[in-house]
Every structure is written in structure tokens, then in C-alpha cells.
Amino acid sequence: MSADLHLHTCFSDGTYTPEELAALAKQTGLRAVALTDHDTVEGCARMAAACQALGVEFIPAAELTAEVCGHEIHFLGYFLDPENETLLHELAKFQEVRQGRIHEMTARLNQAGVPLKAESVFALANCRSPGRPHVARALVQEGFCDTLDQAFERFLRKGKPAWVPKFKISAMEAIRLIHQARGLAVMAHPGLNRTDEVIPGLVQAGMDGLECFHTKHSTNMTEHYLQIAEQHNLLVTGGSDCHGLNKGKPLIGTVKVPYRLVERMKEKVLQRAVEGGFLIAQPSPGNPTTS
């Protein structure tokens, strides 16, 4: 009875379609999964349908890039409404910036003597939310690099010739955007950011949870963030951050959390809906509505 709450599809930088990912979730024996594509919720409708057909519980979500005190952090927005207009409007802007960034990255590669065309990256990515992994795959596919790691090491990592900073909203804006779409705002893989000092401020701003369990977290890191979550009364989440078949075996299900953590999340969503007056009162029995 467990859940993997951090997964990507081909709607961002994962390689699986929503249907393939749902099938793997079923095979892996997961009770629930969340789709957390970067800056898009486009895969949610298909993933929801595929999961429903297989009897796997689906949680709509997205992963947003934000900034606090000069640090890049990622926010996972769980249970957000994939049809929320403000959310869709903002995501469309982030996607446009991502597409512009691909042009900038290929221009820099060209300057560095690597004649990769932006069009090749777009053709390979075939999505609205392209990122560095797509550039890396194009570099490998066209023979400019041997492996994805090499592409990142030589060109794409921060400080390397083709690295282009990514547009980021502030952490406060990310939390607000997720909340107005009725979602829970969770800081992704805090162990990778090493910016614990920002956590109290984010809690003040309404952050709901911490992703304590993550593929790149050591056991000590997980313990450390579990303590911080308890201190601040935050929800605990976790997931594999599976991007598909980029690195041999897919990660889905290799990091999972007990289903009771999903129940805690649902309780908070419900509590907020009640407090915010989003729940429409059901007519009580014995008090028939006029017709």
C-alpha cells in the first residue's frame, strides 16, 4: 500500500507516455501515483484515465521552478486543479520561456563549435515544456556526445558553455499559484538544494510539505528532513523522480511512501476546501430541494 509521488512523462523531460507510466505503476504494485511534470499539467488527463482503467489512484500535480534568496528550489503542487485558468495561464508563460531557452542554449552550443539546431531539440522533445535533458538527448543522438552525463558535464551544467539560467518565479509566488489552484505546495528534494535556512520563511508563506524521500536523498538526509517536517508540522511526501528510460532501469517505485501519507495530504486538501468555502453544502436528507 504505497505511493510514488514524483514522476515525469514525455509531456516534460520524462520518456514514458502517461499510459506507459500508468502501466508500470500497476506492475510495480503502487496504490497511488502523482504526475509531477515540469511546468505542465498536460499529461494529467491521460494519466488519470489510464490509472483509472488499471485501478491505480491518480494525483494530479506539477513541478515548478522557483527562487528564494538566490537559490533555485522546486515546488511540487499536489492535488491542484489541472483546469485552473490562472495556473494554465502561468504555465503557458513558463513553457514559452523554456522554448526560448532552447534557442539560447543551441546558440551557445553553436558558438562553442557544436552545430546542433534548435529545431532538432524541438523535434526530439515534441512537447511544450522542453529542458536541458532534451538538449542532452539531441547531443547524444546527433553524435556530439557519447552519453547524457557527458552532455551535462561538457555543456549543460551550471557554468558550462551552453548553460543558460532558467526563469524562476519567487517561492512565494509559486506557493500562491499552487494554492489558488487548490493544490498543496511541497518543497521538492530539499537535500539537493541544501538551503534549510529558507524553510521557516516558506512555512510562514504557507508551504504545506517537504519531500523527505527522494532518489537522491541519503538515509541521513531523509531522517534530517523528517525531523524538520515534524518541527514545522509539515506534510511528508516522497517519490522516485522517475524520468523514464534515461538511465537504464526506470526509477518508478524505487522510492515510495506509505499510503497513509497520501491520506494526510487528502485531509489537508479537504480541510482547506472547507475553510475556503469551496465545498458546496449537500442538501441534507429530510430537507428536500424545491423542484
Ligand code: AMP
Ligand atoms: P532544466 O529544467 O531544463 O534546467 O533541466 C533540469 C533537469 O535536468 C532535471 O529535472 C533533471 O532531470 C535533469 N538533469 C540535471 N542534471 C542532470 C545530469 N547530470 N544528468 C541527467 N539529467 C540531469
Ligand code: FE
Ligand atoms: Fe526533470
Ligand code: FE
Ligand atoms: Fe526537481
Ligand code: ZN
Ligand atoms: Zn522532478
